[in-house]
Amino acid sequence: MTTPVATPWILGLTGGIGSGKSAAAEHFTKLGVDLIDADHAARWVVESGRPALARIAEHFGSGVLQPDGQLDRAALRKLIFDVPAERLWLEALLHPLIAEEIRDHLARARSPYAILVSPLLIESGQYSMTQRILVIDVPQSLQIQRTLQRDGISEQQVQAILKAQSSREDRLNHADDVLVNDQDLAWLQGEVERLHHFYLTLRGGRS
Structure with missing residues (x-):
């Protein structure tokens, strides 16, 4: 008799522009986690x-x-x-x-859990599809600096994007887990691996 496959629980992954959520998401997929990007x-x-x-x-x-x-x-x-x-x-x-x-x-x-990556996870109400929320957080000055380097847009445009996205406080209020991404990529990947091992121990997303 085949054992029924348990339905994966859903982790919502979000963060403001320039927070590094795409780099975090990419590392989760390398660890074998199924992922859907709302974008x-x-x-x-x-x-x-x-x-x-x-x-x-x-x-x-x-x-x-x-x-x-x-x-x-x-x-x-x-x-x-x-x-x-x-x-x-x-x-x-x-x-x-x-x-x-x-x-x-x-x-x-x-996979044992799956990820919904969405920059507007909170604002769009998509978080209602998830059982747990991970916020990739970053100090605003670093957020602006990274986005300017990456996208080659003006600081004014970055500020406009920041205004349109939900406030950092609002995101953090919804978070079950917060990863402050203010170090290098290797450090971020190490933190993703640490969280991944923890998530594999959860059944349903809330510890």
Whole structure:
């Protein structure tokens, strides 16, 4: 008789821009943990031929499409950036579809626990799909410095992104685990391994 495979519990992984959550997520996958990235799910739901893209083009006009029929993200961003009502319309369309895509992927996970990586885990309510939350935290001055180096954008743009993401306090209030990523990559990977060994001892995510 085959033993039924236990359903993995879900770890939510989040952190502000420049916190190093992608580097942490990458190391978890190297350790064999199944992972879904909410940003990837957000891209999949608006791929050419998906119903969401047709709805977006119908609502905003064909100016949001590239000549090859793909979504022109920059054009769409411009349209919704200064118009809260349009941004809310888009979120109301996409958030349920993204959540469905994420659930679908998590349901196929085979590792003892699986990870949902999302920069907007708290703000979007996606944390309700998780049993435990790990926040990659970083002092704001370091966050700004890393983002400027990585993305080559102005400090003003970084500040605008920081404002749009949930406050550090809000993230930390939701956290079960906090990893302060203010050292080098080798140190971060060591901390991920330490957490991974701890997570393997949990059944359901809360200790």
